[in-house]
Amino acid sequence: MELKGLIAPPMANGDVVFDEPWQSRVFGMARALCEQGMFTWDEFREQLILQIGSFTDDGDYQYFIHFFDALTLLLEKKQLFSKDELVVLSEQLAARPHGHDHSH
Amino acid sequence: MSEESPQAIRAEALESILIEKGLLTAKAVDDVIALYSERVGPLNGARLVARAWVDPQFKKQLLTDATSIVESLGFEGGQVEKLVVVENTDKVHNAVVCTLCSCYPWAVLGLPPKWYKDPAYRSRIVMEPRQVLAEMGVGLGSNVEIQVWDSSAEIRYMVLPVRPPGTQNLNEEQLAELVTRDSMIGVEVLVGVEVPGEAS
Amino acid sequence: MGKRGEIVMYHSGWVFPDTNAHGKGENPKHLYTVRFSSEVLWNKPGFAVCIDLFEPYLESVDV
Numbered sequence: 001m002e003l004k005g006l007i008a009p010p011m012a013n014g015d016v017v018f019d020e021p022w023q024s025r026v027f028g029m030a031r032a033l034c035e036q037g038m039f040t041w042d043e044f045r046e047q048l049i050l051q052i053g054s055f056t057d058d059g060d061y062q063y064f065i066h067f068f069d070a071l072t073l074l075l076e077k078k079q080l081f082s083k084d085e086l087v088v089l090s091e092q093l094a095a096r097p098h099g100h101d102h103s104h
Numbered sequence: 105m106s107e108e109s110p111q112a113i114r115a116e117a118l119e120s121i122l123i124e125k126g127l128l129t130a131k132a133v134d135d136v137i138a139l140y141s142e143r144v145g146p147l148n149g150a151r152l153v154a155r156a157w158v159d160p161q162f163k164k165q166l167l168t169d170a171t172s173i174v175e176s177l178g179f180e181g182g183q184v185e186k187l188v189v190v191e192n193t194d195k196v197h198n199a200v201v202c203t204l205c206s207c208y209p210w211a212v213l214g215l216p217p218k219w220y221k222d223p224a225y226r227s228r229i230v231m232e233p234r235q236v237l238a239e240m241g242v243g244l245g246s247n248v249e250i251q252v253w254d255s256s257a258e259i260r261y262m263v264l265p266v267r268p269p270g271t272q273n274l275n276e277e278q279l280a281e282l283v284t285r286d287s288m289i290g291v292e293v294l295v296g297v298e299v300p301g302e303a304s
Numbered sequence: 305m306g307k308r309g310e311i312v313m314y315h316s317g318w319v320f321p322d323t324n325a326h327g328k329g330e331n332p333k334h335l336y337t338v339r340f341s342s343e344v345l346w347n348k349p350g351f352a353v354c355i356d357l358f359e360p361y362l363e364s365v366d367v
Contacts (some may be wrong), residue, residue: 027137029133032132068114068118234350252351254356255356259335
């Protein structure tokens, strides 16, 4: 998969480690979009390098947040998607009643 | 951490948008995840199952107090508040659902499949489980009672599947390789090994 | 009008979401797994649904 060195994801025993389910979804989206020819994996890598490279504060490094940002920026560059749509839908989803979605 | 963290919501929103635009299907994402990580989480559950198949004492403990077993093994990658393991037999088939959201035992089963969150699965499995299971490839005789466990509060359920026929000669490690995630949710019945005795 | 089920497991006390979600405290309640037969729930044979229910959701019945 060639995300090595600076841009390597958290790994254990050769497998990518996801701390939370959304991380796996985002990872899956990037690979699937690439497989469907929406962008090349090299393009994505470059975006990810930019994203992680611009990160200066070493206090709260979260790989998959950079990964997510790199993916959305690349999709915007390719004019496949706009961040406004994401903001609107995220607000709608956040407003869902979730009395049951307890915090664990 | 909650599934409903802002970042989780943003990821969910992104996926919905991309699917709506026809750039992506949920299945394509599922397939990638399966390829990269499916064996990681379920392997913990599979190890418990395989050990229970070969060690009656362990099985007894697993069926009465799975939580302390999981704690003692120190599985990482997700909380199990309280884990209950339910045993499939010739007479009873268990399946797990969370009708309200998507409670799921991460620590032993890894990532939940996308359909687990699907409202259709969640509502139909408690109303017509025999049909739903048949659609998923599990044909059960009318003499087999189905028990559906709704993971609706703090308890997480996992199914101990029936040991497939023809596996007498396999050791614990080989058995663990046969155990799939879906069999531990109760939506798959493990099939026997084709050539028993040939395994080294 | 409720449905009659059978308590098959007892899980000691757990944080009660009905109060905790409204900022009224953890207020732990006894949690049970209750088994309802499909006859009782849907008037259909052949299966059962086991649901985790906190004590305040339950009413005792004469057996």
